Amino acid sequence: MTLLEVRGLGKHFSGLHAVDDVDLDIAEGRITAIIGPNGAGKSTVFNLLAGFYRPTSGTVRFRDRDITGMSPHRTVAHGIARTFQTTKLFEDATVLDNVLSGRIVRSRSTAFDAVLRTPRHRREERLNLEKAMAALEFAGIAGYRDEIAASVPQEVQKRVSIALALATEPELLLLDEPAAGLTEEETVGFAQLIRDIVADGVTVGLVEHRMSMVMSLADHILVLDHGKEIASGAPAAIRTDPQVIEAYLGADHTDQEGAG
Amino acid sequence: MTTTFSPQRFGTLLVALALLLAPLTLGGEEYVLRVLTVGATYAIAVYGMNLILGLTGQLSLAHGGFFGIGVYVVGLLTTDYDWAFWPSLAVAVTATAVGGYVAGVVALRTHEEYFAIFTMAMGFIIFLVISRWESVTHAHSGVSGVKFPEGFGAFDFSEPTVMYYLVLLFLLGAAYVTYAVRRSGIGRTLVAIRTSEDLARSIGVNVGLNKQLAFAASTTLAGLGGGLFAAVQGFVGPSAAGIDLTFEMLMFILVGGLGTVLGPVVGTFLVLFLFEFFQDFEAYRFLVLGPIIVVLVIFAPRGIVGYLNQFVGRVRSRGANGSRNPGGPRGDRQAETTTDVKEAL
Numbered sequence: 001m002t003l004l005e006v007r008g009l010g011k012h013f014s015g016l017h018a019v020d021d022v023d024l025d026i027a028e029g030r031i032t033a034i035i036g037p038n039g040a041g042k043s044t045v046f047n048l049l050a051g052f053y054r055p056t057s058g059t060v061r062f063r064d065r066d067i068t069g070m071s072p073h074r075t076v077a078h079g080i081a082r083t084f085q086t087t088k089l090f091e092d093a094t095v096l097d098n099v100l101s102g103r104i105v106r107s108r109s110t111a112f113d114a115v116l117r118t119p120r121h122r123r124e125e126r127l128n129l130e131k132a133m134a135a136l137e138f139a140g141i142a143g144y145r146d147e148i149a150a151s152v153p154q155e156v157q158k159r160v161s162i163a164l165a166l167a168t169e170p171e172l173l174l175l176d177e178p179a180a181g182l183t184e185e186e187t188v189g190f191a192q193l194i195r196d197i198v199a200d201g202v203t204v205g206l207v208e209h210r211m212s213m214v215m216s217l218a219d220h221i222l223v224l225d226h227g228k229e230i231a232s233g234a235p236a237a238i239r240t241d242p243q244v245i246e247a248y249l250g251a252d253h254t255d256q257e258g259a260g
Numbered sequence: 261m262t263t264t265f266s267p268q269r270f271g272t273l274l275v276a277l278a279l280l281l282a283p284l285t286l287g288g289e290e291y292v293l294r295v296l297t298v299g300a301t302y303a304i305a306v307y308g309m310n311l312i313l314g315l316t317g318q319l320s321l322a323h324g325g326f327f328g329i330g331v332y333v334v335g336l337l338t339t340d341y342d343w344a345f346w347p348s349l350a351v352a353v354t355a356t357a358v359g360g361y362v363a364g365v366v367a368l369r370t371h372e373e374y375f376a377i378f379t380m381a382m383g384f385i386i387f388l389v390i391s392r393w394e395s396v397t398h399a400h401s402g403v404s405g406v407k408f409p410e411g412f413g414a415f416d417f418s419e420p421t422v423m424y425y426l427v428l429l430f431l432l433g434a435a436y437v438t439y440a441v442r443r444s445g446i447g448r449t450l451v452a453i454r455t456s457e458d459l460a461r462s463i464g465v466n467v468g469l470n471k472q473l474a475f476a477a478s479t480t481l482a483g484l485g486g487g488l489f490a491a492v493q494g495f496v497g498p499s500a501a502g503i504d505l506t507f508e509m510l511m512f513i514l515v516g517g518l519g520t521v522l523g524p525v526v527g528t529f530l531v532l533f534l535f536e537f538f539q540d541f542e543a544y545r546f547l548v549l550g551p552i553i554v555v556l557v558i559f560a561p562r563g564i565v566g567y568l569n570q571f572v573g574r575v576r577s578r579g580a581n582g583s584r585n586p587g588g589p590r591g592d593r594q595a596e597t598t599t600d601v602k603e604a605l
Contacts (some may be wrong), residue, residue, distance in 0.1 A: 084458070088458065090456065101460075104448060206351060
């Protein structure tokens with residue numbers, strides 16, 4: 001079943017066609033990857049799906065509901081979570097407080113509940129703590145809960161950002177280059193984490209530079225170049241697609257495999 | 261709650277006791293009591309500034325203006341219109357709440373330094389209206405004869421000590437709201453906005469709405485502080501709405517500690533005490549105060565309370581480090597530990 005359906009998506013920044021007429025179907029329970037050379041518009045597509053940018057054309061439907069141009073706080077409420085290419089965290093806060101922030105969107109209690117300490121407020125705070133701890137354990141970083149986010153290793157920070165996204169209870173998780181800057185060994189661990197996320201029932205969208213990771217993880221791949229789709233299909237087909245090979249080899253593209 | 265010794269709780273108790281016992285130790289020093297009462301009305305407004313600046317990270321320079329609205333609503337209603345104090349205060353609080361919300365619609369379309377400039381202009385406009393609209397506000401002649409709050413039973417608020425405790429009660433309320441908000445999802449929402457608006461958005465925070473509510477809550481506290489200030493002073497002039505007042509409040513909170521629960525009250529009373537102490541120097545007192553603030557900003561950028569919290573947090577995490585095992589689970593630790601550590605932030 002198609003969880004997210006994108007038709008004719010376009011984003012123009014004053015004359016520049018960052019994304020042009022892109023179609024994409026993200027199947028539920030699968031990993032869908034978007035690849036392409038630098039500047040191909042991969043992250044822009046994510047920003048359009050999550051509501052960070054407003055598309056200039058096209059539609060985005062999530063579970064058959066039109067979410068085109070919906071602001072991020074509403075797309076998150078509908079069940080789309082995202083991470084950023086450069087890991088963003090609440091750096092001065094503890095790891096646990098970071099992940100607790102992911103519970104905001106699922107909380108119903110108001111400032112009045114907090115001031116009056118209503119039963120609803122206490123029940124919710126308890127539930128939030130449980131869910132946040134569950135997300136930390138899922139990401140394998142429960143031991144860091146009381147550390148300040150800025151002070152933990154980069155790999156842990158990346159896992160915190162995923163736990164934070166998971167704490168919002170998404171149905172679709174968009175990961176923007178989750179393995180950027182990781183060592184080969186750490187990348188293997190991340191691939192496993194992504195498989196675990198899917199096994200847990202969350203659909204994953206992935207933007208990634210590392211071909212080895214994409215090829216081993218993705219069920220479906222969309223290849224973009226200069227904002228346009230040049231290929232779409234299963235990894236095996238993409239690997240041998242002449243247009244894809246040309247885009248990667250023809251473009252001034254340095255493979256970032258193994259590098260930071 | 262934990263039964264272990266908590267420095268934060270001890271500090272809170274100490275401040276609370278000092279404020280509660282102050283009138284008893286003064287032995288009829290009316291002037292000092294008056295300074296304390298006025299200070300407490302400022303501190304209430306500073307708690308408002310703490311919500312928008314300390315927690316949400318938006319530098320609002322309209323705060324003195326909204327304080328002035330509170331002052332003048334109570335001042336004018338209880339004199340020219342002969343209203344009782346309590347309904348006048350209710351109007352002042354409502355006016356600053358609604359005014360803040362509406363002003364926020366426009367102001368919060370601007371960001372960072374532009375928000376600061378915009379709100380400063382807003383504060384200045386409020387000041388200009390108050391200091392120039394002679395037929396309504398009496399401009400520089402000011403408003404005299406502002407009513408004391410009507411008493412309940414044995415409580416006569418024209419009695420300075422009783423009035424002091426009344427203001428203290430409101431101050432306690434403002435501090436408690438800050439405490440409750442900080443520990444809740446609302447506090448996390450505001451701090452998320454302060455730290456990174458993009459990240460806050462990505463986890464589903466409605467940044468615009470929450471900023472606006474925080475701004476309205478901050479102006480409401482400014483209005484409440486202002487309304488009480490009018491009753492304490494009895495006579496008020498346009499300086500109670502001035503831009504100088506905004507910057508004084510900014511100084512109080514910087515000294516006390518942005519975003520902390522005790523920062524506003526500690527900062528306000530400490531700086532006011534220094535003001536009084538160096539009063540003989542008149543304008544030259546800034547020669548002494550200036551360097552003190554510079555030193556403070558360099559060595560304790562989180563203010564006095566922020567510095568102490570950080571110190572406590574460091575000592576505590578050093579203690580926790582001994583038994584730490586970063587890979588292993590630490591789920592057995594109590595939830596209270598987390599909130600304590602959070603208070604250290």
